[in-house]
Amino acid sequence: METVVIFFIAISLFVVRAEILTDSMSRNPEYDNKNVHPTKTLTTLNFRSLLQCATFCRSNINCKAVFYNLGNSFCQLLSACLDPADIIGKQDSQGWIYYEFKKQKCNQWHNFNQHQYKLDRVPRNFTASQVFCSSLNEASYIIEVNSQDENDWLVNLTKDICGSSGEYWINGHDEDNSGMVLWLNTRKNASYTNWYSNSPDHQYETCIVSSIDFKGEWNDISCRELRPVVCELDAI
Template identity: 30%
Template sequence: MSAQRLLVRQVALLVTTLCLLQTGWSAHWSDKDRTPVRKDLCPEEGDWTQGGGSCYQLVKSPTQWIMAEYLCREYFHQEAMPVKITSKEENDFVWKLIGDRDVWIGLQDISNPDRDVGVWQWSDGTNMTRKMYKNWYPGSPNGNGETCALFWEGGEGTWDDVHCREEYPFICELDIDECAKGLHKCSPKALCENTGDGYECECAIGYDGDGYTCEKLKPGQQSKKQKPKEKKPKKVERSYKDLDKCVKGLNKCAPQAICENVGESYRCTCAMGYVGDGFTCQRDTPQLREQRRKQKELEEQQQKEQQQKEEQQKEEQQKEEQPTQEQPKEEVESGESDKKEEVKEEL
């Protein structure tokens, strides 16, 4: 190739790259060379930031994990949810976006909290498997009833497990449907399926290929690259009105208290050997028992004095009412005597 043709080719490549940057195209995390996504596809309302095939909304107001999941969907966008991290590139992008702070991510342990090894699930219902990307801080998750995950401040983008009732900022993610918006590079002879973190192309029946290029099969020829679709995991439906806050760790009971779920709320009771209102409990000591004994005696004395006072007031009231009750009797007697005198006069 001559030097002149090489120069022309390099200039053309540079111009093409600049055009793509000016029109706001970028690559998707899962398929950088095939999935361009425009940066102007995020909702106009809110402070959304586009990255890869998703839009991200950072909410700095701290809240509990369950409320973060609720607010993403009900307040910011009906299809948004706490961020789901699927690759190192996305993890690094989100970490730079939120800065060095504790921020909820959409990952929760849905298993029995008494188990040492939990079943972690993303907010979209996908269970975390060994092959999936993860970036736990060394030693995490460590259980102990800590069933919600976050970016850990000072952890350089690593994740940690904490109690769900703690309050932290959160970040919502809204997937861009490349298939519906025509941003995919599937073959015209292929079907495009949005996967939540990208898209997949599958050649239609009668065609063979990788989905990006599809060739028509000859009579009697079978497709070699078509794979059976995997069943999507069943999403765990979460109720925000009647959620067992004791099991999910969404209560504010003291560590020394027993939590009892009551409909839409819960009740905290200090365990045996501890005293308090359930939200704060301290170990029972002889000094505390003596204080309670004196307090009980004082309350009983006050109650006794109150009863005596009420009885005294009742007696005084009865004395005041007694003359009024005797007055009608005197009037009756005087009336009878008058009648007797009238009878005597007639005789």
């Protein structure tokens, strides 16, 4: 009888802990037992429980998700909520379960300075991203960044609210590798730029991306590359 009581107490404690965990993090079994690109892994530690693993993640400003192994108690901290493009195979061992911080309504339009913004994390080339944004609304276009405040707000949207990392398209071209940017929606030269050190640095790379991990700094790349996109909509 004592054994049965202890068993039910243990189950009850597990359920309570799971409820506490899921207040801030959500399960996504799609990524269970998956191996991710090394750039997404912050560190791997050992904790006695999933709750301890998740709590440690919350204390790390760069941690957005975790893998926890129920068999060996290993806790792997991740720098971003995972996308299919982050997966490079399967883990060498089984028992890895995936949790990520709940996204704060990432998939809706967000307001800033009388404009609306929406991140889509599916990688596309530049032209396909233009088509995607216009499919959301005929007046929507790839983001055009016009100030440091707007840049910083976008970093918060993509990194902190949506849990993303890497780069996303911005709606400008640098045709002559001079650093002068022409915005494609307004057809005006940019008065604000945020180039990464020594960029632009490739004559035939006319498209531009903003790096979430480097405070929104810009880099020139080929328009054929695949990246997520932030779409922008002017206030109506």
